[in-house]
Amino acid sequence: MPTGVVGLPPVNLLPWWQILIGLVAAPAVIAGAQLARLAFTRERLDQTGPAAVVINFVVFLSLVIFEPTRGATLIFLGASMLFAAVRGSGGCEVVAISNWLLRRDDEIGCPLFWPVDRYESSRSPRA
Numbered sequence: 001m002p003t004g005v006v007g008l009p010p011v012n013l014l015p016w017w018q019i020l021i022g023l024v025a026a027p028a029v030i031a032g033a034q035l036a037r038l039a040f041t042r043e044r045l046d047q048t049g050p051a052a053v054v055i056n057f058v059v060f061l062s063l064v065i066f067e068p069t070r071g072a073t074l075i076f077l078g079a080s081m082l083f084a085a086v087r088g089s090g091g092c093e094v095v096a097i098s099n100w101l102l103r104r105d106d107e108i109g110c111p112l113f114w115p116v117d118r119y120e121s122s123r124s125p126r127a
Contacts, residue, residue, distance in 0.1 A: 014071040022075025031098035034106065045106035048092075052109030056092065060111065 037045065063073040077093060084096035092110030099106055 014075070018071035019075055021072035023079055026072060026076035027080075027097040027101075030095060031101050034095070034098050034102055034104065038102075044104070045108065047108045049109060053111050054109075056094070056109050057111040 034045075060073070060077075063069045080093035080096045083100070084093045087096065087100065089096050089099065089105075092108045094110070095104075095106050095108060098104070
């Protein structure tokens with residue numbers, strides 16, 4: 001069975017629990033972290049510098065290196081990328097779903113799209 005969607009791994013090769021974690025649990029954890037942060041401050045989170053990109057990359061690598069979390073991580077990131085693309089939201093796809101749920105516009109550094117985001121932010125009127 002082909003996935004038919006660019007960005008998602010072949011879901012027929014993954015256990016059902018990894019798909020569930022990638023589509024439900026991971027977005028819930030990110031939204032929970034954003035809610036916990038909102039208990040202390042309502043300011044927009046804008047961590048898009050090099051240090052945030054490196055931290056995000058290290059977390060990504062640590063989740064993808066280990067077999068038990070690899071599939072769920074790829075499902076989560078693939079679904080988040082597609083969700084961010086459909087919504088037209090910039091920044092890192094990790095917070096795309098939780099930003100939508102919480103009606104936020106927080107951004108964190110994304111290793112894959114950081115060069116593109118930096119270029120776009122330098123050309124946008126918001127910069």
